[in-house]
Amino acid sequence: MTDFLLELRSEEIPARMQARAREDLSKLFTAELAKAGIATSDIVTYATPRRLTLIARDLPLETAAVSEETKGPKTSAPPQALEGFLRKTGLTREQLIDRNGTLFAVTEKPGRATAAVLADAIPAIVRAFPWPKSMRWGDASASTESLRWVRPLQGIIALLGEEIVPFAIAGIASGAATLGHRFHHPYQITIGGAHDYVEKLRACHVIVDHDERATLIRDHAREAAAQAGLELIEDEGLVAENAGLTEWPIPLLGQFDPAFLDVPPEVIQLTARVNQKYFVCRGADGKLANAFVCTANIAAHDGGAKIVEGNRKVLAARLSDAKFFYDTDLKVPLEEQAEKLSKIVFHEKLGTVADKVDRVAKLARWLVEEGIILPGTGRGTSEAGGGGAPRSATPAENPLHPQPTADGPPPLAGEELADLAERAARLAKADLVTGMVGEFPELQGLMGGYYAAAQGEHPSVATAIRDHYKPVGQGDDVPTDPVTVAVSLADKLDSLFSFFAVGEKPTGSKDPFALRRAVLSVIALVIENDLRLPLNSAFAFGNSLVGRTLASMSISTYPLALRSFEDEYFEALDAGQPFERMPDLTYFSSYHDRQFDPAISAVIDQFRSALASPKVEASGLLDFFADRLKVQQREAGVRHDLIDAVFALGGEDDLVRLLARVHALQAFVTTEDGANLLAGYKRAANILKKEAPSAPIPEREGPGVGSPRGNAAPASDRPTPNPSLPGRGEEESLSYTPEPAETALMTALDSAEPRATAAITREDFAAAMAALASLRAPIDAFFDSVIVNDPDPAKRSARLALLERVRAAVHNVADFSRIEG
Amino acid sequence: MILTLHDYWSEHGCLILQPYDMEMGAGTFHTATTLRALGPKPWNAAFVQPCRRPTDGRYGENPNRLQHYYQYQVILKPSPANLQELYLGSLAAIGIDMLKHDIRFVEDDWESPTLGAWGLGWEVWCDGMEVTQFTYFQQMGGFDMKPVAGELTYGLERLAMYIQDKDSVYDLAFNDAGVTYGDVFLENEQEMSKWNFEIADTDSLFDQFRKHVAECENSLAAKLPIPAYEQAIKASHIFNLLQARGVISVAERQAYMGRVRDLAKGACAAWMDKHGWAA
Numbered sequence A: 001m002t003d004f005l006l007e008l009r010s011e012e013i014p015a016r017m018q019a020r021a022r023e024d025l026s027k028l029f030t031a032e033l034a035k036a037g038i039a040t041s042d043i044v045t046y047a048t049p050r051r052l053t054l055i056a057r058d059l060p061l062e063t064a065a066v067s068e069e070t071k072g073p074k075t076s077a078p079p080q081a082l083e084g085f086l087r088k089t090g091l092t093r094e095q096l097i098d099r100n101g102t103l104f105a106v107t108e109k110p111g112r113a114t115a116a117v118l119a120d121a122i123p124a125i126v127r128a129f130p131w132p133k134s135m136r137w138g139d140a141s142a143s144t145e146s147l148r149w150v151r152p153l154q155g156i157i158a159l160l161g162e163e164i165v166p167f168a169i170a171g172i173a174s175g176a177a178t179l180g181h182r183f184h185h186p187y188q189i190t191i192g193g194a195h196d197y198v199e200k201l202r203a204c205h206v207i208v209d210h211d212e213r214a215t216l217i218r219d220h221a222r223e224a225a226a227q228a229g230l231e232l233i234e235d236e237g238l239v240a241e242n243a244g245l246t247e248w249p250i251p252l253l254g255q256f257d258p259a260f261l262d263v264p265p266e267v268i269q270l271t272a273r274v275n276q277k278y279f280v281c282r283g284a285d286g287k288l289a290n291a292f293v294c295t296a297n298i299a300a301h302d303g304g305a306k307i308v309e310g311n312r313k314v315l316a317a318r319l320s321d322a323k324f325f326y327d328t329d330l331k332v333p334l335e336e337q338a339e340k341l342s343k344i345v346f347h348e349k350l351g352t353v354a355d356k357v358d359r360v361a362k363l364a365r366w367l368v369e370e371g372i373i374l375p376g377t378g379r380g381t382s383e384a385g386g387g388g389a390p391r392s393a394t395p396a397e398n399p400l401h402p403q404p405t406a407d408g409p410p411p412l413a414g415e416e417l418a419d420l421a422e423r424a425a426r427l428a429k430a431d432l433v434t435g436m437v438g439e440f441p442e443l444q445g446l447m448g449g450y451y452a453a454a455q456g457e458h459p460s461v462a463t464a465i466r467d468h469y470k471p472v473g474q475g476d477d478v479p480t481d482p483v484t485v486a487v488s489l490a491d492k493l494d495s496l497f498s499f500f501a502v503g504e505k506p507t508g509s510k511d512p513f514a515l516r517r518a519v520l521s522v523i524a525l526v527i528e529n530d531l532r533l534p535l536n537s538a539f540a541f542g543n544s545l546v547g548r549t550l551a552s553m554s555i556s557t558y559p560l561a562l563r564s565f566e567d568e569y570f571e572a573l574d575a576g577q578p579f580e581r582m583p584d585l586t587y588f589s590s591y592h593d594r595q596f597d598p599a600i601s602a603v604i605d606q607f608r609s610a611l612a613s614p615k616v617e618a619s620g621l622l623d624f625f626a627d628r629l630k631v632q633q634r635e636a637g638v639r640h641d642l643i644d645a646v647f648a649l650g651g652e653d654d655l656v657r658l659l660a661r662v663h664a665l666q667a668f669v670t671t672e673d674g675a676n677l678l679a680g681y682k683r684a685a686n687i688l689k690k691e692a693p694s695a696p697i698p699e700r701e702g703p704g705v706g707s708p709r710g711n712a713a714p715a716s717d718r719p720t721p722n723p724s725l726p727g728r729g730e731e732e733s734l735s736y737t738p739e740p741a742e743t744a745l746m747t748a749l750d751s752a753e754p755r756a757t758a759a760i761t762r763e764d765f766a767a768a769m770a771a772l773a774s775l776r777a778p779i780d781a782f783f784d785s786v787i788v789n790d791p792d793p794a795k796r797s798a799r800l801a802l803l804e805r806v807r808a809a810v811h812n813v814a815d816f817s818r819i820e821g
Numbered sequence B: 001m002i003l004t005l006h007d008y009w010s011e012h013g014c015l016i017l018q019p020y021d022m023e024m025g026a027g028t029f030h031t032a033t034t035l036r037a038l039g040p041k042p043w044n045a046a047f048v049q050p051c052r053r054p055t056d057g058r059y060g061e062n063p064n065r066l067q068h069y070y071q072y073q074v075i076l077k078p079s080p081a082n083l084q085e086l087y088l089g090s091l092a093a094i095g096i097d098m099l100k101h102d103i104r105f106v107e108d109d110w111e112s113p114t115l116g117a118w119g120l121g122w123e124v125w126c127d128g129m130e131v132t133q134f135t136y137f138q139q140m141g142g143f144d145m146k147p148v149a150g151e152l153t154y155g156l157e158r159l160a161m162y163i164q165d166k167d168s169v170y171d172l173a174f175n176d177a178g179v180t181y182g183d184v185f186l187e188n189e190q191e192m193s194k195w196n197f198e199i200a201d202t203d204s205l206f207d208q209f210r211k212h213v214a215e216c217e218n219s220l221a222a223k224l225p226i227p228a229y230e231q232a233i234k235a236s237h238i239f240n241l242l243q244a245r246g247v248i249s250v251a252e253r254q255a256y257m258g259r260v261r262d263l264a265k266g267a268c269a270a271w272m273d274k275h276g277w278a279a
Helices: A015-035 A079-089 A114-127 A197-203 A210-227 A236-243 A258-262 A265-276 A305-330 A334-343 A353-369 A414-428 A435-439 A446-454 A459-467 A482-501 A515-528 A535-555 A565-574 A584-592 A600-612 A621-634 A640-647 A655-669 A672-691 A740-761 A765-773 A776-785 A793-811 B002-011 B031-037 B083-093 B156-164 B181-199 B202-221 B225-244 B250-274
Strands: A002-010 A042-048 A051-059 A066-074 A097-099 A102-109 A153-160 A172-175 A177-179 A188-190 A250-255 A279-282 A288-296 A345-347 B043-052 B068-077 B103-107 B110-112 B117-126 B129-140 B150-155
Touching: A002 A114, A002 A177, A015 A042, A015 A051, A015 A114, A015 A210, A015 A236, A042 A210, A066 A079, A079 A102, A114 A153, A153 A177, A210 A236, A210 A250, A210 A279, A210 A288, A250 A305, A258 A265, A258 A288, A258 A305, A265 A279, A265 A288, A265 A305, A288 A305, A305 A435, A305 A446, A305 B129, A334 A353, A334 A414, A334 A446, A345 A353, A353 A414, A353 A482, A353 A535, A414 A446, A414 A459, A414 A482, A435 A446, A446 A459, A459 A482, A482 A515, A482 A535, A482 A621, A515 A621, A515 A655, A535 A621, A621 A640, A621 A655, A640 A655, A655 A672, A655 A765, A672 A765, A672 A776, A672 A793, A740 A765, A740 A776, A740 A793, B002 B043, B002 B068, B002 B083, B031 B043, B031 B068, B031 B129, B031 B225, B031 B250, B068 B156, B068 B181, B083 B103, B083 B129, B083 B150, B129 B156, B150 B156, B181 B225, B202 B225, B202 B250, B225 B250
Parallel strands: A153 A172
Antiparallel strands: A002 A051, A002 A153, A042 A051, A066 A102, A097 A102, A177 A188, A250 A288, A279 A288, B043 B068, B068 B150, B103 B117, B110 B117, B117 B129, B129 B150
């Protein structure tokens, strides 16, 4: 047994790729050796910016001999078969073994030297290495077939024990030599083997183990801050990145001009982190201090004084840039910035960002005016609310930024809330044209919040501007301040309505406008804040706004004189009147005909039709919601088939109510009553399908179970029984004497139906389920003792009608045919 | 410093060239880089190139961001195996002590959407400041590099700040008689920043953009890659000015860049074609 050392030395490997590269190297090595029959158990990998290393311990010196058996023809087979087999195996008849009348060729494959296996395996691994991005270089790159590596490969150590495993990759021969630290020891070192590799390199200023470097950076950065009386703001991402950028890491503390602390702390932290990979520190007061910690890659002869000085200058320039943007931005009111949004195209089919802002503002106001978002929204509702996962009380992801306190400002009056929501929405996107967001797009929202606060906006408006992009992805904080909820919800709904309206729906893996995420965010906002959002009416309202944008865009292509009619048109629309005053255009045309070409009437006709048809369809949006809801609820353990079963009823567009129903349903179907009722329902549905194939199986376009505003479903919304079957109410005039089980079921239905309906009206879905549960025993008894398919057509059709009633009753709650199991 | 670099790279086999006499955003736009990087012929050259980046203007208020500055550019095709060592040798030649200053190769993949070009490499840091862009070109004008060229782009002002130990570019000594970089360029930065961001007539710029596009197409039709390429560079600069004026929206930006890219690619294709090099 012996150890194998592999070092692939290259020019600097990007820090972010090193961890993955180690894993890949280990995996590929294990797989290649396994192919040759060598099991590996003890593999260690290391990465530095300049080397990728693998040490495999306790490898055998050679692979085990293998005896391979190939089955041949039977002894009774014709001679041609035997000849063929001998040719294939290259053996003679005498060498074959006869086992119970069948011939076998046995070849003994001798063991292979492990060194030979490695000499084949390593080049194969290098050629197949899955770098996220790789390149060609040097003379060989005259052909595009030349070796690809993450950066030019410079040297290879391959030592089995102390012996070189000889091979060459792209002209680089394996050996035992490597280089030390780029500046401290830029000379060749000869490595003896796996046993002395790490220590020899350490002596040459290279810490091979990434974990050791990370620990060193973490500890020394902390220490450096502590020595200055500060606390390091921990950042594991930065630790890993700096470990990937150094072979001999030395954290050094420096300070910057405290005048920069006027700039928001997030900006300073982001500048230091993203651009310079520095840590920042907190003072005793908990606020950001004017200090940074950079990680050098050398133990400088002057103790790092020059390095700190140089880094201080760079940071000063960066912060000076940030301060320049911040100060410049502060001079321009957000309203003025917002005007520039009319020059930014939101989407070629959907007008400008200003158009979007206008829609979002109107939608946000509508959400408040319709009572969907109330002044009390989000205040302590999550305990009482619709099943959202409990959130941590302190959502502060950045300890530097004072989050609004839980109590916040006093509750707002409804009208005030509507005004604030509209105001916040109108300013929410203004920071997109500020210098700071131009430089750091990830600060969108946050900067708007700062600028709004600086210009004296209501605190809720500033918060809403800051947080209106939230929640971004699952696990992000869900806003609860009513103004923020209104703007955030309106923003996302508008994106959904408008992109669907112009047919830009996500397909497959393509979702360029992040609409799937938008739906998940809507769902999170609705559930977390227990909002009763009637999607259909929101959709109708939002769509009318989108229609307006589309009409405006089409109108904008008409002559200016005509465009002045646009406002009048929309005023008429707002007043709920069709725009009938267009005949004035006759006057218009006669007045202007000297300026317009003779085709003026055609232009006017087109204009008229552009105005008249701003209606847009956004089909499939509810389905899209249903799909996302299933994905989102899967994590919470909600069965997707149950969501289907409720959605299949159609008409339900209130997510909170829908989920309440699904939760009750999930609780019910797992009970014995539920499982049996489901079985009974399925039996009934099967019989109905078989006996009356033309009977309508209620589909989604079928009955509604709840109108958007929570009213009870009128009885006429029930499934329409097949006309060929006797309808309800005809049981009383049965032409025969019903059997006891039949009567019992009728009685049970008479009692259960109204109870279920009433329970649904008051949204007590558990009670509705309980009412249905009372049907279970009568249904079981009915199937036990009554034959549906009676020769007497009267009996048969009456019993089918009874089953139809059972099905309809169950469909009050959910379409049980969608439930699995 | 420029002379030292000229000597150094001349010794290492580079032709010493002069700047291209047109506004461009980077030395990479010089035909000695873009066009010469294409095709199989070895090519080693070094030159200074003044660069204009209208959006980087800071009215002379930022210590190291300028809308007009100088790059020192080295192009080596095929990329030599010891390119990193050669580069570090050039830093030593201009007086940087690498046991006192922290030199680092930090991942920075280079892409020029307007040239249809990309490469892998690093930004080289000296004590946290990016002083050089180090790139192995992989594609230019949409063509695979055969062979790959190595490109080094030094920020001359930044390096000088290190060597002279100055906090601001404007304090750099331009000679030994007390003339500073600020004396020479500060007014230029102030006025040009104002013009780039606030004054330049956008209608006229849009018009110029269209005319350069048309002229490029005209040159391509005449199978003249170099004039076509010059028009592409001009269009690219006009586009940068329009960006600085803030009149190009995010959505339009892609379309404009695509336009310039098509021109540059067209010129590169014409160049390849003229020399009979296959893609």
